[in-house]
Amino acid sequence: MAQPVSIAPDGTAYPLPRPEEYAGEYQRLEKRVEEARRNGQEIVVVMGVGFVGAVMAAIVADSTDASGRPRKFVIGMQRPSERSFWKIHLINRGQSPVKAEDPEVDPMIHRCVLEKKTLVATYIYEILKLADVVIVDVQLDYEKVELGNVRSGHVEMAALEESFEIIAQHIPPQALVLIETTVAPGTTEQVALPAMRKIFRRRGIPGDPLLAHSYERVMPGRDYVASIRDFWRVCAGVNEEARKRVVQFLGEVLNVKKYPLTVLDRPIESETAKIVENSYRATILAFLDEWSLFAERNGVDIQKVIQAIKVRPTHSNMIFPGPGIGGYCLPKDGGLGVWSYKNILGFEDEIFKMTPLAIDINDTRSLHAAQLVRDALREMGTPIANAEVLVLGASYREDVGDTRYSGSEILVRRLADMGAEIRVHDPYVERWWEFEVQDHYKPSRADFFRNQKRLRDLAVLKDLPGALQGIEALVFAVRHQEYLRLDPGWVIEQTGGPVAVIDCFCVLDDDKIRRYLDLGCEVTGMGRGHIRRLKEELKKR
């Protein structure tokens, strides 16, 4: 049988390691660890080198003591899965496994791996035996089984529970285990601690594991590194020693002088803080959904309304939700809290109203975007079935290449369901993973729609003029810089004639809307009820 491979975003295939390679890998790392210890460095294992772990690992590896000497040797530990094994190869070559707009990321990883030699990556769990500190940055998924109903879903706890067991089986008793993964409140004290304690007892270790929780507020994008290193952190430990150790460790690797730590009494408080923080954000975004519809139907431009309100400092964080709220965190974090209340903390009653409702609203918002595409095409005399639709933007937010749970995915799936022919362009996204693997990795949001088979081959186009040629509808789905700059005259030259233009993210200002209208296009947009007025003004001229 052919050896399984892990395929990197550039298409390179890396064969997964064979069992006989593991011993050699351990010896290679043991030597590096011995050398690091001779240099007085602490050994930090980061479990999971994804969006959070890869950059956190580099930040720890780049940290120095007051005299400028590196005091941490970091081993990024990544399980050798087909989906993620390639990340180890990239890191060990000094390359970032995450594509980042932040110019600090690539040189930092290069510097730590190849110059300072404080960062390596591996696939073997045995390396945990050598750790002074373990940082857990693996994912914890929330599986939704229905579109628009977060309550019927559940947390995929098995993989995380297994990680806790693996850690407890290997670590030295005095190692600090810092959980950064966003977990269901109660996980550190009521799931991880008892499970790890049991394994410690089996190993003849009398004390408790030094467990702590501190959540990430990372924002992949232009300030990726700063959003981890130069930002406020909340933390807590399961006991006094764990608390002291986590405060000391974070103080050594993050800029706590300028951004002091908030130390809470118990991990469940730190875990709850993360869930409330993201549920709050999801809720204020969801709140604007109904007002966006109100604006569309009553001649109001929601963007101008938001700008008018935002000048009030108390309301400065009001933001337009675009065609749905994606990213790895906001669609699931509230669900972790709701699930935990019943399943970890053992309550039967339903206390949650707003948190699940906000997620459900955000998850289904892009269905309305698809309706606007259908309506705009209809105004142009074109049925949606077989219409050539170009969606601009696949990622979940502007100027990043992360497509996880993006609003664009549901938009594309619903358009395909309605029979449209879809093209997608995104300057930051190489491959749209969610479509490529929709048949193998379950759950897939493909299961909520019809006509999804062909989307498996959906390529993300890079050549914008080519992508525009011959389309009938143009959907602005993400506020990427490149799209904000597009000139309507140039766009219509490429398309070859007037098209339906659907602005889902307040990308177009009134001048551009007028110009598209002037060029014979039908223009509509989420929350942009004033477009009808602009159209009438043009007719009167």
Ligand SMILES: NC(=O)c1ccc[n+]([C@@H]2O[C@H](COP(=O)([O-])OP(=O)(O)OC[C@H]3O[C@@H](n4cnc5c(N)ncnc54)[C@H](O)[C@@H]3O)[C@@H](O)[C@H]2O)c1
């Ligand atoms: N991405 C963000 O913007 C963000 C922001 C704040 C918090 N978080 C939280 O941080 C956590 C990690 O998120 P992410 O975005 O880095 O996820 P990710 O999927 O990019 O990375 C997780 C990595 O862990 C690896 N992994 C899984 N199980 C493992 C195991 N047993 N041993 C070793 N490696 C394992 C996976 O292969 C993957 O590479 C999540 O809880 C997330 O909610 C993410």
